[in-house]
Amino acid sequence: MTKNERMKEQILRTSGVNPLKCMRCGKCSGTCPSYDEMEYHPHQFVYMVETGDIEPLLASKSLYKCLSCFACVDRCPRSVEPAKLVEALRLMVIRQQGANHFKADDIPALVDEEIPQQLLVSALRKYSK
Amino acid sequence: MQALTREVLLDRAKALFADGTVDRAYGWKRGEFDYDVTPGLFRSVEEMEKEFVFDDFCGANFSKYLVEETRKGEGKILVFLKPCDTYSFNQLLTEHRFDREKVYAVGIPCEGMADVTKLKAEAAEGIRSITAEKEGFVVHTLYDGDKTVPRTEGLSERCLVCKSKKHVAYDELLGEDGEVADSARFDEVARLEAMNADERFAFWQRELSRCIRCNACRDVCPACTCETCVFNNPNSGVESKAPVTSFEEQMFHIIRAFHVAGRCTDCGECSRVCPQHIPLHLLNRKFIKDINAFYGEYQAGAEVGSRAPLVNYTTADLEPGEAVQRGNEHA
């Protein structure tokens, strides 16, 4: 298995998305409010994951232009759920950066009346290995 | 101990007799001892006052009797249904086996019924009496004093893995209705599935070889209401009166299980009545487990008119080869 294939596998597993269900209608991109900000558009995310062309996606700023509004998920006629791919790619970037971005020990310093504790916990889940 | 007392049921029966709703009633009759309760048909309030009983030994399911009894007489028959009995009741209705209009069904809650064999095992010889107490069944023995069996150890296997405390059919409900339980009833099947073929064969050989072909399992089974059973029909090619060889024991039980597959509500009566204590329910439950795994959850009798899995299909059903594989993986 090549690195790209491995990455693809991982993306598919974490996202639970099956890009083969895509019929290339482009409704995700048609519906996307951040379209113009993006280098790669929602339908390209789906297609590029399908073809295993993951690295450009990981490197692209487009990942962070997605607002996670889930309009594409809602409107996709084939239930492909492109936003979940974006989410999975973001996770992959975080994990690839290796080190823990956030450790349990960091938490006490951050505790603040104003910050909901749930936020810290979910951040820990997301940003620690 | 049951949630409702004999008196609650009796009072309701009296009222139903009195207002003419019913003219006969199925109920449990007091036996010689505390545990040998007999299912019976009462024709009057007087008979009921004398002999009617309701306690932890009232396991018998009346549903099957309705097939014959509803064909007699004009009046309605009162029948008390425990939650598990209601499934058999509905299944028989699905199969058009009796006229619903002839029955007045009173749902009653059930706290599980005792397994007399388990209690008898405690008192190897001689039971003077048995009382159900908070701490369990107290067996007053003839020779060894009193022995207390915790309730969970004295209940029937089928009650320990009760699938539902919810009544799916009744005209009226006495007491509280319960919920469909998240039962562990397939654990034993899974344990067998995990064995290898030789072990499984040895297990079933050991169990089934005890069969004496008394037909009690068939005759008590609420799904076995055939006008003529294939095993009694000389033209069926499988008729037999006695277990002549190990093949016939297997054949009888496989065919019987297959005939009730998808229709068996898992009431457990077959294993309750087997004089040789063969765990026959493990055959039926295998079918139920497979059906659930292969074709989606299906509970026979849960609703009247539902289409049993064996008279149904989808174009995407799994292949028999895959089925065997999946059945083996004890999924």
Next chain:
Amino acid sequence: MQRIGVFVCWCGSNIAGTVDVEAVSEALKKEPGVVFSTNYQYMCSQAGQDIIKNAIAEHKLSGIVVCSCSPRMHETTFRKTAAAAGLNPYMVEIANIREQCSWVHKDKLTGTEKAIILGRTAIAKVNLNAPLTPGESPVTKRALVIGGGIAGIQTALDIADAGFEVDIVEKQPTIGGKMAQLDKTFPTLDCAACILTPKMVDVAQHEKIRIFSYSEVESVSGFVGNFTVNIKKKARYVKEDVCTGCGLCTEKCPQKNVPNEFNLGMDNRRAIYIPFAQAVPKVATIDPRYCTMLKTGKCGVCSKVCTAGAIDYKAKDEYIEEKYGAIVVATGYNPISMEKFDEFAYSQSKDVITSLEFERLTNAAGPTAGVLLRPSDHKHPKTIVFVQCVGSRCSGAEKGKEYCSKICCMYTAKHAMLTRDKYPDTDVYVFYIDVRTPGKAFDEFYRRAVEEYGVHYIKGMVGKVSPQGDKLMVQASDLLANKQLHIEADLVVLAAAIEPDASARPLATMLTASMDTNDFFTEAHPKLRPVESPTAGVFLSGTCQGPKDIPETVSQAGAAAAKVIGLLAKDKLTGNPCVAHSNELMCNGCSSCERVCPYGAITYEDKEFRMPDRTTRMRRVAKVNEAVCQGCGACTVACPSGAMDLKGFASAQIMAEVDAICK
């Protein structure tokens, strides 16, 4: 005990080369029941058949076994031979010792051994054979067509032209169906009305056709050749035979605000109405939901203006019972509801319409008299966006329909082309996923829209339509340019998926005809019997079976008619005698057999039985309709008591075969 004759065929050297035929006929002589056994070079030849005939007479044979080639080859031949010799043809069994023995085995010893086993298996079976006689049932020479759209019309005309009586049941006040609502038809662009209405008139005037308009099928019983159908003629409060269709009432009726369903609610009609000018029958109908007279008893204007005296406020629903030999389902389709697709703003803006509404907007008889005007402000739209595949090709029931609706690509090309033709100043965009144009002159048609008429075909889907002022902001992706487009449109047209008419499901239940998960009727065979339902005597015409365009519908309608004619041309139906039958003494009446029967051949009746204890009691028992049963045997296994068996393939026979093989 049977007296069985065994006839072993050499088939030249085909069998005799690998099988010692002499040894086979000798060995089989010893089998129980066998009184005669011989072998011959070609059993199927005249001489061979004579051997069989003579042996039947000479040895008083009650059954014969022919060890020869596949029964698929010569079973019929030998059955005829037996019949000619006075033996019931179903007392013949074939042991296939050629295809399944001599041709697949090389060693003569092996071949001979197997041939003997195959022979004794057939003998074991024939020992239990019983003479069978195919059942016969008469055929009522009248057909019922359910649905009066183009499919129903064409089927009815074709059947009637062959000389059989046909009744059409149409739930609307007029026949014509969806086609009557269309403007032009692809790919030739001839006007729908021009080609449809003459056919409607033909129907009305055909002496063999009766139209039950404003009527519905209430119940169906019986079976192929002998259906009894109960038809409800809904009260239209106008005497059909008296009304002249002058239309005066429809002008004078004071109730003016009734949404006109023929124009899809884009304009209004009166409470008494004739759907459209060419309606057949051209008879007014009072809509009881809106008629003041019917609701309050005060008005009566129509009655006053009707010089013919056709108005009858006291009319009641009528029920007609009629017998038919064949039933054709032609219940058609409807566009699906657009409610689920809120992103296209269908419910927010009047200027987002479906394609069928667009048809009415461009139809000369439509609400705008054929001038393309926006429904909201009646202005001429300058920019029109067509969206394809709305609700088609979706991944599951919650999203839409899984199938391709088939007609949208072509009618959208038509709409786009016609718009550009009539209003060259209009910008027309078509958003497509794929353009599917398999059909004669179809792709050429689509290419013309692009190349000659300058329609902007954009590969991509519209993501969102948002009304802004009097404009519709269309946001879509252009996949090829990799751009997101924002188009300020005046009109958005949605190519809505089509689905079977809602009346189809209850009708299928009445007919015991099967449906697929999308409620399209299932055909008896997807390739070889596409216009027949698996239920004998029920035929399928048009979109009730699956999405179709007009040419396909018409050809299928004709095919269905041909099948109906083939059926009605017979005086009697001869069945296959190898059908299921239920031993009612053993039947539980449990309905298992009925549930697996693909043909609806099993019904139940309550029957009185004398019990062994001399009492009697009523029991529900299964009854097999031999004319409908096709003999698959599914019921025999579903039956728990073994009451159901299959003639010619009885359980006892099959078990005897098993025994003979395993000996």
Next chain:
Amino acid sequence: MRKIAVAKLDALFAAMAKTHTVYLPADGADGRAQYTRWEAGVVYSTALNTVRSAKDFFFPQTENLMDFKMEGKSIELIDTRDEGEDFIVFGVRACDVRSFDVLDRVFLAEPVDSYYAARRAHGVIFSMACTRPAETCFCKTFGIDAAEPAGDVACYIDADTLYLDAKTEKGEAVLAALGLEDSDTAAVDAQKALIRERLDALPLSGLSAAAFGGDKLDEYFERPEWKTLSETCLGCGTCTFVCPTCQCYDIRDFKTNTGVRRYRCWDSCMYSEFTKMSAGQPRLTQLERFRQRFMHKLVYYPANNDGIFGCVGCGRCLSRCPISMNIVKVMKTLGGKNV
């Protein structure tokens, strides 16, 4: 009287097994006693009742009678008798011992059932006194003394000693060959007294069969109580198949690959197909079939067999009937105060 230490039981059985096949009650995997062929490792169970009775040894559930072999159109008869083996049934309770008398009167009367007779001739019965009779026991009702069981050898067991008392020459011969130690009767006498005391204390000890007998046909046949008694009977054969005295059988043919095997197997009068003939069944309803079984035990059998009842009070049907209907309930219902 002879004795042997309980600890040496295995040696005793091993010695018996030299000349006889030995069957004795042993606990099965399910914890319930069944007659088991003794071999090293099989442990004698003192459980009161085996699930199936000891009648199996003389009248097995299925028994091959003969084979027919067919070749072409000729038929050959093959004798399949195999009842020539000497055997001992050890640990038979007094009730079951009496059941052999009941069976003998049927099978050994003319015409003698030679299959049964041969098994009887080859079998030696070691009976066992019941020190702990159960609540379901009512052998006393039929004049059986569980303290003094019949059989070829009567046995008594206590915590450490087994006492053996030969009752017949056949029994004596077997015992003599075993070379056991002689014993006085003191311990056994004490046990007998204890047993009788216990029998009297049983819940069913007062049950009397006096109201029944060969002359009671008219009294009971048309009694309305049969209806209520039989109403919920499932018509299964459990009571008959666990009963030590039920003796009905059916003769059937099985088609083999080369001919026919003729065998007999137990039948049950509770079955709807019982004694079905070309004209149908003689007893058409479950009421009639149910009545047949109990009338046979309590009236018909004594009528033909010097007043001996066809029931021995072993209590198996009391604990096995799926609906807990049984002969005691029948006797009490029909006999009223007299029972």
Next chain:
Amino acid sequence: MQVTEYKPKIVAFCCNWCSYAGADLAGNNRLAYPAEVKIIRVPCSCRVNPMFILRAFQRGADGVIICGCHPGDCHYTSGNYYTRRRMALLFSMLNYLGIEKERTRVEWVSAAEGAKFAATMNDFVQTVAALGENKRLEDLRCKL
């Protein structure tokens, strides 16, 4: 001394419309398969009652195979779908009882698949032969 090679007994139920025709086609094309396979013609695979399969094993069959039209192609539209469910459950039950699962099989063979028919039978006979005699589900009386 001559050692006779073990020959399993195989019963093949074939539906009239597809698999029986497939078997005929194998014959037409002279595609050999072992003579141990004996075919019983049934109108549809759904005619095969589990009792027939047990009967075959009782009588000494070593393997039973059921062949029908491919799902979706049933001459009777739905028969083989029922077969599929029945046999899935039956086979799973036999396996549960410790009967070797390789002794039973369902295979879809169309009228055009003569080669598949022959290949299937070759494979099935080989598989069953490897298992040896059916000892677990036979009735010894039959062998008398």
